[in-house]
Amino acid sequence: KSINRILLTGAGGGLGKVLRQHVSAWTSHLRLSDIADLGEARDGEEIVQCDLADGAAVMKLVEGVDVVLHFGGISVEDKFEPIMQANILGMYNLYHAVHACGVKRVIYASSSHVVGYYPTTELVDADMPLRPDGFYGLSKCFGEALSRYYYDRFGIETVCLRIGSSFPAPLNPRMMVTYLSYADLLELIRCAVFTPRVGHTISFGSSDNASRWWDNRKASHLGYRPADSSKQFAHQFADNIAYPAADDATARFQGGPFVIAGPQY
Numbered sequence: 265k266s267i268n269r270i271l272l273t274g275a276g277g278g279l280g281k282v283l284r285q286h287v288s289a290w291t292s293h294l295r296l297s298d299i300a301d302l303g304e305a306r307d308g309e310e311i312v313q314c315d316l317a318d319g320a321a322v323m324k325l326v327e328g329v330d331v332v333l334h335f336g337g338i339s340v341e342d343k344f345e346p347i348m349q350a351n352i353l354g355m356y357n358l359y360h361a362v363h364a365c366g367v368k369r370v371i372y373a374s375s376s377h378v379v380g381y382y383p384t385t386e387l388v389d390a391d392m393p394l395r396p397d398g399f400y401g402l403s404k405c406f407g408e409a410l411s412r413y414y415y416d417r418f419g420i421e422t423v424c425l426r427i428g429s430s431f432p433a434p435l436n437p438r439m440m441v442t443y444l445s446y447a448d449l450l451e452l453i454r455c456a457v458f459t460p461r462v463g464h465t466i467s468f469g470s471s472d473n474a475s476r477w478w479d480n481r482k483a484s485h486l487g488y489r490p491a492d493s494s495k496q497f498a499h500q501f502a503d504n505i506a507y508p509a510a511d512d513a514t515a516r517f518q519g520g521p522f523v524i525a526g527p528q529y
């Protein structure tokens with residue numbers, strides 16, 4: 265267990281629950297936080313219920329931590345106000361605390377929705393201009409830029425993971441392209457945590473799927489090699505894909521349903 269203390273935020277979320285099972289193998293003290301109740305602490309765990317929008321609480325949460333896996337916040341499109349609290353103010357509170365407490369590295373759950381308005385015909389890499397597909401994607405753009413600033417100014421390292429669709433299996437044809445298996449997600453995070461120098465790195469997160477929208481060569485120093493592929497699920501979609509209408513935005517843009525989502529319009 266080479267890292268003394270890891271903090272996992274959003275430990276009650278979809279991916280947080282998966283990480284909780286595995287990250288304890290890397291650290292002697294796993295601190296878990298969520299706005300929701302996380303139940304009983306297991307061996308080697310410490311539980312802190314915390315609202316990321318509460319700066320004083322976040323400062324306490326981060327104290328004594330070596331590495332943060334930041335998976336907390338809102339993970340889908342929503343009204344601006346809650347996204348602002350959890351994802352924008354929450355991100356500021358986290359890095360303010362990370363700096364004050366001397367944390368060395370953050371692994372940030374960004375999202376492919378920072379580039380969701382690229383057409384599905386384009387191959388996107390980490391240096392191309394951001395094209396968010398909603399307030400959620402915009403909040404992830406803020407997180408990527410904020411972490412860049414904290415690296416440039418204070419040398420705090422961050423790996424921003426532009427996670428595709430990390431579920432047990434793809435749920436629709438789009439996710440055949442964006443699918444990231446849980447095993448590959450864990451391997452990507454392991455690479456992000458243990459690569460000796462990462463500076464500020466942006467990595468896309470997908471498995472070794474047959475179709476791809478993302479060129480991840482700018483993150484090759486992480487050494488991430490996906491072992492899984494959405495290919496094994498191809499039979500679930502092959503027969504029932506309706507040909508998308510030419511004006512179907514959810515088929516034209518990488519963000520899929522996110523480009524028309526949102527209670528705000």
Ligand code: 15L
Nearest residue numbers: 339340375376377428429442
């Ligand atoms: C995301 O960023 C969401 O957090 C997740 O729930 C999925 O919807 C995913 O993107 C996706 O694009 O499939």
